[in-house]
Amino acid sequence: DAKTTQPNSMESNEEEPVHLPCNHSTISGTDYIHWYRQLPSQGPEYVIHGLTSNVNNRMASLAIAEDRKSSTLILHRATLRDAAVYYCILRALKGGSEKLVFGKGTKLTVNP
């Protein structure tokens, strides 16, 4: 399974931007980069995904390096509700399975 590497934890202040990095140096050409987050006591929820180009949606932006070996999830203005564990995942169809492989993620703390 293709691996991703993320910092264990990050801290931010409310209403400031947050940049969450992810390294995926073994990414293959057909792997999509997905981000999920898990709020306390809840199941994970989808945040954003991309393949090669940068992506924006109502929740966040995803910046993908030109060589695709790293990406950054950008929360433009952090709120207290954004405190969660953020997972960077490479999604691919391999051997008939499309399981999502979760690493340890980055625990984001947002200070008021």
Added chain:
Amino acid sequence: GAGVSQSPSNKVTEKGKDVELRCDPISGHTALYWYRQSLGQGLEFLIYFQGNSAPDKSGLPSDRFSAERTGGSVSTLTIQRTQQEDSAVYLCASSPTHGQMNTEAFFGQGTRLTVV
């Protein structure tokens, strides 16, 4: 349905008993996944269904664990002869179709299993 539904939300069982956990995926979603999450840990993949078949069972930890899916919809995860180490939150997810990696997976709220 509006989202992925799991039942029960909480289950306390005695060591050695069998338990069944249920997952109702979003209507029309052909892909279904089971994960478990022990306290303070990440998500551990258990099994993946495409329709009623399970092409990837690689994450089932022992032969006490089994899962089935009927009618391409509801799935049941069964744990036989439960052990204390089975205590965890069991999460189910579904996604629209097979082979499209640009679609998202939707997770349920999980079943918290406690084996005493």
